[in-house]
Amino acid sequence: MSDKTLNDLFLDTLKDIYYAEKQIYRALPKMAKAAQSDQLRAAFEKHHDETEDQIERLEQIFELTGKAARGKKCDAIEGILDEGKEIMEEYEGMPAMDAGLLAAAQAVEHYEISRYGTLKAWAGKLNMNDAVKLLDATLSEEKKTDDTLSKIAASAVNAEAA
């Protein structure tokens, strides 16, 4: 049994977020369709495009490590997205739908912020400077998306649901 080092952990976690991003990419159009406000729908559509770039960045990092890009089932994102699906079912046509979608999307963003923050720190320790740059680009996008969602949540959407 070989010693599992930070290199192994980096690769395992890269596979985890690669799987997660692909699931998110599939979920976002459904969330956009369920959104009641144009502003929220537009935010989900924009993030759908960004997610495509983020998947490509992960593929570049796999290339840097010399390993094939491959996902590994990520229980965390499955659970987080399942809660989003539940909201879409239980709040269909209800005044609080958009508030629920926003909460679900922010849980997704925070999972990603946590994973990219961790991967970026590890890439630094492993002296993978190109990977640090790619991970940082995505991390910044995720934080910006979370901010945008917070602003939408603070504005009309939730007030209408109250």
Next chain:
Amino acid sequence: MSDKTLNDLFLDTLKDIYYAEKQIYRALPKMAKAAQSDQLRAAFEKHHDETEDQIERLEQIFELTGKAARGKKCDAIEGILDEGKEIMEEYEGMPAMDAGLLAAAQAVEHYEISRYGTLKAWAGKLNMNDAVKLLDATLSEEKKTDDTLSKIAASAVNAEAA
């Protein structure tokens, strides 16, 4: 079929995080036991005590809403904690164990930060000022815990695993 409003969503999400906190409370001693560094073990033990206070604050909020404190199965935290269990199994006795535990714990913290941020914003919209204060107290603790974990991650723990 009644219209589900922000009030319903607030209560549903309160039940979700109440369930999640109780699961986290049960998981933390296992994570503390698995930690290799004293610093990480101490951080998990401290957060275990804080989690007890956080559960009590949620019970106070249930009281404010006039509803019984009751959890609702939270798929997200189940998935996030399952990934932590996987790390504890796969990295047992391995150099990267603490780095993996830190990543798992930060995913938990980010889920909580997202949920408490959402609940605090909703409590504000619903003019539940006492709930806002209680939620803010926990939100600050979760952010501080995440910062502490980031600092531990940046120091010796990950370097040893490299």
